[in-house]
Amino acid sequence: MPHLIDCEIVMHQEIAPEHFRLVLRGPEIAREAKAGQFCMLEVQAGLYPFLRRPMCFERIFPDSFAIVYRVQGEGTRLIAKMRVGQTVNVQGPLGKPFPLRREFEHHVIVAGGIGVAPFPALAEALIRECGAVPEVIVAARTADQLVCEQDFRQMGCKVHLATDDGSAGYRGFASDLLRELGLQENSVVYCCGPMAMMKATHLVCEAAGALCLASLEAEMACGDGVCLGCVVEANVEVEAERMVRVCTDGPVFDTRLIQWESY
Ligand SMILES: Cc1cc2nc3c(=O)[nH]c(=O)nc-3n(C[C@H](O)[C@H](O)[C@H](O)COP(=O)(O)OP(=O)(O)OC[C@H]3O[C@@H](n4cnc5c(N)ncnc54)[C@H](O)[C@@H]3O)c2cc1C
Ligand code: FES
Structure with a gap:
């Protein structure tokens, strides 16, 4: 079952024009996440924007995970305004990971x-x-x-x-x-x-x-x-x-x- 938890923002940096890296502390999600899976971020508490935004795991650490995103529309514009220390409600890990195919050279x-x-x-x-x-x-x-x-x-x-x-x-x-x-x-x-x-x-x-x-x-x-x-x-x-x-x-x-x- 995916977790639904509040994650603290521990880092948020612009890495290229309109591109950001967001690191979130969420041990329950980080311990189970695998490359290729994703999570759904609540953009703002309340009804607007209504839908969570799907984001892949860019890096997975023991207690935290990173997301790299490009500002696309209203949801990601709001995410870009979030500050270190704030919390974000995150659902995940979701979906199936990349299979690691050892038999290929x-x-x-x-x-x-x-x-x-x-x-x-x-x-x-x-x-x-x-x-x-x-x-x-x-x-x-x-x-x-x-x-x-x-x-x-x-x-x-x-x-x-x-x-x-x-x-x-x-x-x-x-x-x-x-x-x-x-x-x-x-x-x-x-x-x-x-x-x-x-x-x-x-x-x-x-x-x-x-x-x-x-x-x-x-x-x-x-x-x-x-x-x-x-x-x-x-x-x-x-x-x-x-x-x-x-x-x-x-x-x-x-x-x-x-x-x-x-x-
Ligand atoms: C499994 C998965 C993983 C993703 N991982 C990343 C990631 O790591 N980094 C990243 O920058 N983007 C990722 N995306 C795309 C990202 O979710 C969209 O760019 C984002 O939802 C756009 O939201 P918005 O409000 O800024 O844009 P708007 O265009 O205003 O969004 C309006 C609505 O459309 C949906 N939507 C719009 N474009 C997309 C899209 N391309 N894919 C999915 N939903 C969309 C939004 O969820 C929202 O409900 C991923 C999408 C999927 C499906
Ligand atoms: S997003 Fe609802 S079925 Fe896939």
Whole structure:
């Protein structure tokens, strides 16, 4: 069962324009959280904004956890105003984590924009639990939107940068850069970012025979499988439906399970 607890803000820093890292003390959640899972933050006590906002665990510590977020709309604008010492009500951990696939030799992380959020925790888990140091592609529109690069470098990961405008690293899409890394059947790719980028990543992996695991985004209301607000179309039947719920069946999916045509 996920916990529902008040967590104290122990750190809150702007790490890039409109991008923040928030560290929350919440031992019950931190002790159970795994890379790829997420939590739901209450933006403000009371009725507005009504819905909690889903956020991945960027780092998991013994008694606390970090979230990296981009200001998107009203909810994240309010979160950005929160101060150290304040408390936030948090529900979590929710969803299924990234499976740690020890049998693969080549682990590659592909992060698009704020889709980088779950990956410092995943890289740490792969290194600690599988002895596998992943290669990481960090992609964004422009150089100033690239976040977490140094975190991966400090862990010893080989980092490749890609920007749409060429202001840092490779000029172009993360999926084109991924193709150049020479994926094989012993490669597993973990990706998160805009749906179009994850579709392109899925296609590159499919062509190379590599396994692709994606953390999907969807608008969420309940976060625990009830409202069906977060469904995406699937290629296979799950409980007599060709739909999966991102909150409870995911957010991490083998990309072969997802119907990518409409993206
Ligand atoms: C499992 C999961 C993990 C996520 N992890 C992160 C993270 O670590 N860092 C981060 O910056 N963002 C993350 N997001 C996206 C983040 O939840 C949205 O950007 C945020 O909810 C937007 O809220 P807002 O009020 O600022 O924006 P608004 O656009 O004003 O939000 C309005 C409503 O739409 C929903 N909504 C809008 N955009 C999204 C979206 N892209 N995904 C889900 N709900 C949305 C909001 O919950 C809210 O109910 C995650 C989303 C999911 C589903
Ligand atoms: S958010 Fe309600 S079912 Fe997924």
